[in-house]
Amino acid sequence: MNLDKISIDIRPRNSWRAFDLGCVMAMKWWKPLMGFWLIATAPLFLLACFISPEFGPLLIWLCKPLFERGLLYIYSRRVFGEEVSAKQALINWPKQLKKMWFSSITWRRLSPSRGFDLAVVQLEGLTGEARSKRLTVLHKTTDDNSGWWLFICLHWEVFFLIGLLTTINLIIPQGIDINVMTVFRQPEPWMLWLYNACLFTVWLIVAPIFIGGSFASYLNRRIILEGWDIELNFKKIIIPKSGNEERSNKASVLSLSVIFISILLLNAPSNSAYANETQLVPEVNQSEIVADAKLEIETESEQPEFESKKRIRDILDVPPFNENQTVKKYRWKGWNWEAETSEEQSTIPEWVEVLVRFIATFGEILLWLVFAAILFLLVYLTKDHILYFLRSASEKVDNPTIDLPSFSKVYEEEGLPSDLGAEVEQLLASESYRKLLSLLLVTSLIEISKEQRLPLTNSMTEQECLRVIKASIVDHRKEFMQTLIDTWIKLAWAHIWPSNSKMKLLSEEWKDLFELHLSETGEA
Amino acid sequence: MNESLLDETKLQEAREKIDALKNNVRQVLIGQDEVVEQVVIAFLAGGHVLLEGVPGLGKTLLIRALAKSISLDYKRVQFTPDLMPADVTGHSMLDMASGKFSIRKGPAFTNLLLADEINRAPAKTQAALLEVMQEYQITIDGQSMPLESPFMVLATQNPIDNEGTYPLPEAELDRFMLKVLVSYPSDVDEVNLTKLNTQNQTGVVNSQLNSVLSKEDALQLRELVNNILIDDKLVEYAVGLVRSTREWDGIVHGAGIRASIALVQTAKVKALCEGQGFVTPDHIKAMLFPVLRHRIILSAEREISGTSPEQILLEISEQAVAPRQ
Numbered sequence: 001m002n003l004d005k006i007s008i009d010i011r012p013r014n015s016w017r018a019f020d021l022g023c024v025m026a027m028k029w030w031k032p033l034m035g036f037w038l039i040a041t042a043p044l045f046l047l048a049c050f051i052s053p054e055f056g057p058l059l060i061w062l063c064k065p066l067f068e069r070g071l072l073y074i075y076s077r078r079v080f081g082e083e084v085s086a087k088q089a090l091i092n093w094p095k096q097l098k099k100m101w102f103s104s105i106t107w108r109r110l111s112p113s114r115g116f117d118l119a120v121v122q123l124e125g126l127t128g129e130a131r132s133k134r135l136t137v138l139h140k141t142t143d144d145n146s147g148w149w150l151f152i153c154l155h156w157e158v159f160f161l162i163g164l165l166t167t168i169n170l171i172i173p174q175g176i177d178i179n180v181m182t183v184f185r186q187p188e189p190w191m192l193w194l195y196n197a198c199l200f201t202v203w204l205i206v207a208p209i210f211i212g213g214s215f216a217s218y219l220n221r222r223i224i225l226e227g228w229d230i231e232l233n234f235k236k237i238i239i240p241k242s243g244n245e246e247r248s249n250k251a252s253v254l255s256l257s258v259i260f261i262s263i264l265l266l267n268a269p270s271n272s273a274y275a276n277e278t279q280l281v282p283e284v285n286q287s288e289i290v291a292d293a294k295l296e297i298e299t300e301s302e303q304p305e306f307e308s309k310k311r312i313r314d315i316l317d318v319p320p321f322n323e324n325q326t327v328k329k330y331r332w333k334g335w336n337w338e339a340e341t342s343e344e345q346s347t348i349p350e351w352v353e354v355l356v357r358f359i360a361t362f363g364e365i366l367l368w369l370v371f372a373a374i375l376f377l378l379v380y381l382t383k384d385h386i387l388y389f390l391r392s393a394s395e396k397v398d399n400p401t402i403d404l405p406s407f408s409k410v411y412e413e414e415g416l417p418s419d420l421g422a423e424v425e426q427l428l429a430s431e432s433y434r435k436l437l438s439l440l441l442v443t444s445l446i447e448i449s450k451e452q453r454l455p456l457t458n459s460m461t462e463q464e465c466l467r468v469i470k471a472s473i474v475d476h477r478k479e480f481m482q483t484l485i486d487t488w489i490k491l492a493w494a495h496i497w498p499s500n501s502k503m504k505l506l507s508e509e510w511k512d513l514f515e516l517h518l519s520e521t522g523e524a
Numbered sequence: 525m526n527e528s529l530l531d532e533t534k535l536q537e538a539r540e541k542i543d544a545l546k547n548n549v550r551q552v553l554i555g556q557d558e559v560v561e562q563v564v565i566a567f568l569a570g571g572h573v574l575l576e577g578v579p580g581l582g583k584t585l586l587i588r589a590l591a592k593s594i595s596l597d598y599k600r601v602q603f604t605p606d607l608m609p610a611d612v613t614g615h616s617m618l619d620m621a622s623g624k625f626s627i628r629k630g631p632a633f634t635n636l637l638l639a640d641e642i643n644r645a646p647a648k649t650q651a652a653l654l655e656v657m658q659e660y661q662i663t664i665d666g667q668s669m670p671l672e673s674p675f676m677v678l679a680t681q682n683p684i685d686n687e688g689t690y691p692l693p694e695a696e697l698d699r700f701m702l703k704v705l706v707s708y709p710s711d712v713d714e715v716n717l718t719k720l721n722t723q724n725q726t727g728v729v730n731s732q733l734n735s736v737l738s739k740e741d742a743l744q745l746r747e748l749v750n751n752i753l754i755d756d757k758l759v760e761y762a763v764g765l766v767r768s769t770r771e772w773d774g775i776v777h778g779a780g781i782r783a784s785i786a787l788v789q790t791a792k793v794k795a796l797c798e799g800q801g802f803v804t805p806d807h808i809k810a811m812l813f814p815v816l817r818h819r820i821i822l823s824a825e826r827e828i829s830g831t832s833p834e835q836i837l838l839e840i841s842e843q844a845v846a847p848r849q
Contacts, residue, residue: 388825434849458845461805492849493755494802 005081008219015145018220021153022213029078033208034239035086036070040093045200055194057199064207065104065114071211076123078221079219096122112147113139115214115327138221146217157202164198186254416442424507433503437488440510444481447514448473462489480509530751530801538748542568544736544750548593552733553582554717555709562704562814563590563678565797568745569789571701572657572677574642574667574692574818581706583680587638592741595735596674599631600638603645605688609652612639616665627664632656635672640677643689650696653677657699675740694777701786702811703818704722717742745796752792754803762787762808768840769816774826775836780818787815805846812837 008021026033048056070093077084100108100121108114117135126134139146169180180191223229316322367485379386397516417423420443427436448454452472456465466485470478484506489494542564549560566573569708575583584600591598601612614630614638631637631652642650652835656662657677661670676761679700681692697703709717758760763784791807817833826836 384823385825388823457842459842461804461809461846463804464846488803489804491806493758494753494800524756 006079006232007077007081008216008224010232011227012224015149015217015220015299017491018217019145019149019213021220022211022216023209025079025216026208026212029074030080031213032084032086032089032207033071034204034335036074036089036093037067037204039090040070041067042200042202045196045486049193052459053189053196057196062109064203065109065118066097066101067190068115068118068207068211069093071208072096072215075212075215076119079215084425085409099125099127112150113144115150115210116218117148118211119215119218123409137225138218141221141224146214149213149217150210153206156209157206160202160205161198163196164201168198170193176463193269231339347520413445421511424510428503428507431500433498434491436503436507437484437491440484444484444510444514445469448477448481462492476509477513480506482514486512532801534748535796535799535801538745538796539583541737541745542743542797543774545590545593547587548588548733548736551723554720555713556582556586556706559704559706561797562702565793565811566702566704567674567676567742568749568796569701569793570674570676571677571744571786572699572788573699574700574703575678575706576703577706578684579682581708583678584638584640587636587678589733591636592733593735594702594737594805595743596635598636598638599634601631601639602640603642603649605644605646607645607649609649609792612649612652613656613662625665627667627669629669630662630749630831632662633669633671633824635674635676637675637677640681642679643681643692646690647693650692653679654696654699655686657696669812674739674746686805692815697818698780698782700818701790702814703816705817731760736749749789749792749796752795752803753801754788755791755847755849758785758791758803758805758808759788759847761805761844761847762791765808765812765840765844766816768844769837772836774823774831774839776823777821779816783816784818785787787811790815809841812841 008025013021015138045057045060048059070089073096074084074086074089093405098336104114104118104121106116106324109119116138119136120131120138127498143433165180172178172180182192418437420439427433429437445454445456448469451512454468454472456468460468464524469481469485473481487498487502487506491498540746542847546557546564547602548559549555549564553560563573563575567590575586579581587598587600590596601607610630613632614628616625616627618624619626637656639653646741656675660673660675661668663669674826677700680733681689708714766779766784766787768778769775769783772778788803788812790802794807794810795801813834816837820833820836822833822836
């Protein structure tokens with residue numbers, strides 16, 4: 001990293017201005033950014049859509065953080081003056097995926113600050129506890145709006161998407177009855193493809209902006225913490241000088257800047273804020289720094305900048321500016337207050353400290369218990385709702401299809417006879433009409449169901465079954481089934497005994513229509 | 525094995541009479557065939573009907589047409605928040621001349637009582653109908669007076685505009701044999717209805733209705749219903765369906781025994797309307813919605829998810845195994 005070659009204006013900004021800077025960066029370097037995004041995502045997006053137009057985009061959405069690493073690679077190089085093309089980014093992209101690739105598409109996928117945090121993993125190479133400490137320091141500010149930035153970009157995505165769909169809807173000529181907006185309700189295949197195309201376009205536009213803003217915000221935070229602007233200003237001061245003087249001054253100013261930064265680092269809340277320092281600060285020998293510092297102190301009074309500083313200090317040392325006033329207020333000092341206060345001389349008796357610590361620990365445990373109890377209570381009180389929604393999501397109303405022999409209770413237990421023709425003759429002769437009708441009915445249904453799928457269920461009445469059967473068959477069979485079921489209903493529910501002639505007629509018709517088929521297939 | 529106690533001739537006559545009654549009412553109530561059929565079924569089954577529908581769908585017209593078609597007396601009571609029980613049933617009044625209390629009968633002393641917008645009256649007045657509907661008698665000053673047969677209450681309520689209404693208590697809802705939903709007629713029927721009402725002045729149509737059934741005929745038809753054959757398995761099936769509502773997931777409060785009785789009774793009338801001397805499972809299924817829709821209370825989850833009582837009843841009927849012989 002070379003601050004001399006940095007291509008953006010280095011100065012402390014608030015986070016919103018940093019996001020603005022990110023947008024400007026995205027606009028300036030749109031060619032490599034969009035080029036990389038197109039090359040990297042388009043084939044996979046198309047493949048995913050071919051596999052499943054509904055869920056394919058979801059898969060790509062899930063993997064978006066991986067593609068965003070390529071964008072960050074481009075930004076991180078371009079900011080420091082290195083010309084990186086989409087092709088180069090694509091070649092180097094797999095190397096950027098080595099660290100925490102799995103967590104970034106799973107449990108960290110929905111992190112609101114993932115854009116900001118990506119730089120810590122990818123550029124600083126930190127993982128585990130080091131990463132956590134580093135992020136704690138970077139996020140420890142009241143001006144951390146990385147989560148809001150994600151929500152803003154998310155809204156942009158939605159607005160762009162609706163805008164695109166509306167535009168398409170508007171340009172459809174009148175008279176063509178198509179409403180693209182129905183993609184959300186009753187999507188047709190071509191509509192899904194259209195929607196996916198719009199979605200891809202939206203990602204293509206918004207993803208570089210999102211990563212640009214996040215990276216600019218990350219850079220801004222480091223500028224504030226590590227004083228890059230000060231370092232750079234020192235460097236600028238010595239540029240106009242030339243010759244030996246220039247060389248000596250350059251060395252002295254550089255040394256002074258390093259000392260200044262070192263002081264800043266020492267006063268900073270945590271050392272972890274300066275992780276990966278070898279990348280950030282130019283490597284300078286420590287003995288050289290000390291020697292240069294001495295030299296600098298000797299020549300300090302000769303330089304106009306220090307003269308002005310001295311005069312300012314003189315003014316500040318006399319009234320009314322030198323009136324020091326001590327104001328005591330309670331303020332939040334962060335989580336590591338114990339470490340800070342331990343260095344101070346405490347006037348509180350030890351037993352009081354122990355007592356306070358005990359009460360604090362007890363209170364903390366109590367709070368956690370209350371929290372757990374409330375959570376448990378909430379789950380318990382809403383268990384019916386939760387179970388209902390879980391059940392309604394997983395279960396479908398199951399209508400068991402009918403077991404055809406059970407259509408009549410007569411043959412449900414004993415099963416169908418082997419020789420159907422002889423059985424019909426025998427039942428007709430013995431006037432066992434109930435059994436005969438059952439046999440005719442069940443065998444007819446079995447035969448029809450072999451040719452036509454009969455969606456009969458156990459809850460269907462005879463008339464309902466007849467309606468389904470009549471829709472499946474034609475001609476004589478339809479008339480036969482109508483007569484057969486009517487006769488069966490009268491026998492079953494009206495207890496009206498059929499006449500001998502009617503039963504003979506039905507048996508004959510049954511033989512003509514079904515018996516031959518049954519014997520051929522060996523079903524009987 | 526029991527056989528139907530009705531011969532074909534009687535069944536045919538009964539069917540013709542019922543069809544004549546239905547057709548007569550349909551002359552003025554166009555596009556509401558199902559409503560007419562269900563009201564006639566409730567009348568012949570000796571039950572009461574709760575009609576639910578937005579205003580202007582001819583609910584009052586239906587009662588008037590029915591009363592005229594059977595030569596019956598009918599009264600209409602508009603239920604309002606200040607209506608008192610005595611305004612419905614009647615009260616005793618001191619006769620200054622004789623110095624004795626005389627009973628002044630209320631509008632409930634009739635054959636067909638239309639309780640219009642029943643849910644606008646407070647619970648006290650609604651409860652006054654309980655005895656009338658269940659016991660077919662009215663008690664005034666400790667004196668019970670039986671109502672003339674046939675007697676039927678047809679109550680209406682508006683599903684919208686619920687501001688300032690008193691929802692009917694479960695006990696009273698259970699006393700209505702059927703709850704009939706009156707919806708808008710079809711496109712063609714609405715056109716015919718508009719033509720009819722613009723060619724003749726409103727009210728003229730109604731006055732032209734002739735009586736097609738005498739009171740005696742109506743009572744005879746009611747008696748015929750008792751002779752309709754129903755197999756024990758079908759009674760078990762009907763009771764099983766009603767009992768399912770008490771155990772069904774998504775129903776907080778299921779239907780009671782009155783529902784089983786009403787289901788079987790209306791199924792019998794339905795069979796008679798079709799000219800059949802016996803009940804089939806189809807008749808029971810056909811009467812499932814009007815008999816049970818007002819007798820079940822859905823759980824909060826199902827209500828929130830937009831499930832209607834009819835959807836739940838459909839689930840129940842689809843899960844119940846149809847009776848087989």
